[in-house]
Amino acid sequence: MSGTQDDLYDDHILDHFESPYHKGHLPQPTCSHSDRNPICGDQITVELLVDEHDVVKEAFFDGKGCAISQASASILCEAIEGKTLQELRDFQAQNMLDLLKVRLTASRQKCGLLGFKVLKTMLYTLDEQREPASSG
Amino acid sequence: MTTISSDFDVESVRRDFPILHQRLLGDVPLVYLDTAATAHKPRSVVAKVVECFEQYNSNVHRGIHQLGDRMTTELELAREKVQHFIGAGSSDEIVFTSGTTMSLNMVAHGWARKFLKPGDEILLNSMEHHANLVPWQLAAAATGASLKYIPLTDDGRLDLTTLDQLLTPRTKLLAVTAMSNVLGTINPVAELAERAHAVGALICVDAAQSVPHLTTNVRSPQIDFLAFSGHKLYGPTGIGVLYARRQLLEAMDPFLAGGHMIREVFLDSSTWADPPAKFEAGTCPFIEAVGLGAAIDYVQHIGLSQISHYEHLLSVRAHEQLAQVPGVKIHGPSVEHKGAILSFTVDGVHPHDLSDLLDRRGVAIRAGHHCTMPLHELLNLTATARASLAFYNTMEEVDALAEAVRAARQVFRLK
Known part of the structure; x- marks a missing residue:
């Protein structure tokens, strides 16, 4: 148990924290969303550039917070590029936790899933916006 | 040289608090520095x-x-x-x-x-x-x-x-x-x-x-x-x-x-x-x-004046020890204007990560905005790490805090 815990800050996490993938902003994102964890104040913005076939061409994030929240947002962006929006809708919390490759305690899962939560809320909002357009 | 223990018998006091005598994951002793969040209860209570x-x-x-x-x-x-x-x-x-x-x-x-x-x-x-x-x-x-x-x-x-x-x-x-x-x-x-x-x-x-x-x-x-x-x-x-x-x-x-x-x-x-x-x-x-x-x-x-005096000595030691760790900034007034509470940040280590890493060494602190978002806004910080002391803490525990902060910096590859 303690062995697993000690691996939390392994190279995979720390590398993403120190040299994040696509940290910053897209010039013209198709969609973006921000949220913060009210308990700790950690903050993540996710921006996507989606093409006409609903494929994610580019994913960027920005934010402030602990190594776990920031590294997981970086890992998330790297993982979702090239995926379709439908694939992202099917992407579950456990898939996100699996990508981190470390075991998070209940309290740290809120950190590890912050970017994921932002992505999911963004997709939901996007679908809401498209709904009236497609029906009208 | 007069030692603290001659004035205040912390070991005797600690015997009144069963919860303090436990070992956590990794067989490390508990160092509880989160009394400002909630205090432990003596046997008599x-x-x-x-x-x-x-x-x-x-x-x-x-x-x-x-x-x-x-x-x-x-x-x-x-x-x-x-x-x-x-x-x-x-x-x-x-x-x-x-x-x-x-x-x-x-x-x-x-x-x-x-x-x-x-x-x-x-x-x-x-x-x-x-x-x-x-x-x-x-x-x-x-x-x-x-x-x-x-x-x-x-x-x-x-x-x-x-x-x-x-x-x-x-x-x-x-x-x-x-x-x-x-x-x-x-x-x-x-x-x-x-x-x-x-x-x-x-x-x-x-x-x-x-x-x-x-x-x-x-x-x-x-x-x-x-x-x-x-x-x-x-x-x-x-x-x-x-x-x-x-x-x-x-x-x-x-x-x-x-x-x-x-x-x-x-x-x-x-x-x-x-x-x-x-x-x-x-x-x-x-x-x-x-x-x-x-x-x-x-x-x-125990006596509130005894408590205040001993906690102040603990606080002075904690300030001295933490101030020696590179990259540590203790927020708030100097030690004579404050109670035994230290909110601090460490360059390059987010307070949550710090709290998590300290926990592995048994050191329990609190990280976050501590229900004071306007104050953190003023400090231009999203979160701080907070160690809060009580009369059941020892000088060795204060030293363990500083040592654990040093170790956390090493995990984050900081020199």
Whole structure:
């Protein structure tokens, strides 16, 4: 148990924290969303550039917070590029936790899933916006 | 050389707290530095609570039977202990609540909403805990009163240079913490009370952090409202205190309505019981209140001045040790202006990561905004790490904190 815990800050996490993938902003994102964890104040913005076939061409994030929240947002962006929006809708919390490759305690899962939560809320909002357009 | 232990026998004190003698994952001893969040309970408090449950648990103020009598006697004895502990004139001025938050809300509802009018002002400051901020925001919105803020100095103390402009006949209430739960700042409550009273304003003191560590006397200086919690005073959770002067309790509206708080109930109206019953609707947490009484006995047995002195020595050591760790910044005033609370940040290590890494070495601290978002905004930080000390902590534990911070920096590959 303690062995697993000690691996939390392994190279995979720390590398993403120190040299994040696509940290910053897209010039013209198709969609973006921000949220913060009210308990700790950690903050993540996710921006996507989606093409006409609903494929994610580019994913960027920005934010402030602990190594776990920031590294997981970086890992998330790297993982979702090239995926379709439908694939992202099917992407579950456990898939996100699996990508981190470390075991998070209940309290740290809120950190590890912050970017994921932002992505999911963004997709939901996007679908809401498209709904009236497609029906009208 | 005189050592601390010759003045204060911390090892003997620690034997009163069974929870401290445990080893955590990785077989490391617990180093509990989170007393400002909640304090541990000495055996005597636990024993008293068990005694209540096992021997005379019974609802208070009702049963004409021996258990009810005994429980009621114990409850009212606890009320008297609180009265003497904070120097109140009468036990009728001690209202049992669920905690500091409830106590402050009681004032915001029962007093502020009844008496404040448009144009009136409540004077606050940005180091306050959300519990001494948000209730006043709601009361101001409900009454048309406005909120004013005493500015802070760069080192996190109240900047009183503009107090004369801020305190005017429009000011009806000055709400202030006696000790900041983040910076540890000890505020000059006596001076604030005097100056508030000079313009006809009342003072409401959030004493959640100060009551367990400093002597409190609500009559010198005269305090109008004072709130604190049992669980930070080595007592049970779910119990707190609102002290208010008798005339204020009589003038205020009740907060919660229901059983016990009434004098007479008719189908279309009711009249209120005398304080404190007027503010204790429903079954009060009587066993927790008795536990709080036992906690006060314990603290008085050790001696609050002994406690304050030893905790200050711990705090000085913690400041010295942490200041030597590269990249550490301790926020707030210098050690002589504060209680034994250290909020700090470490360059390159987020407070949550720090807290997580310290936990692996058994060192329990708290990370976050500690329910003070405006203060963190002012500090331009999203979060801080906070170590808070109590008389059951040792110098070795303080050293373990600094050592664990060094180790955390290494994990983050910092030189």
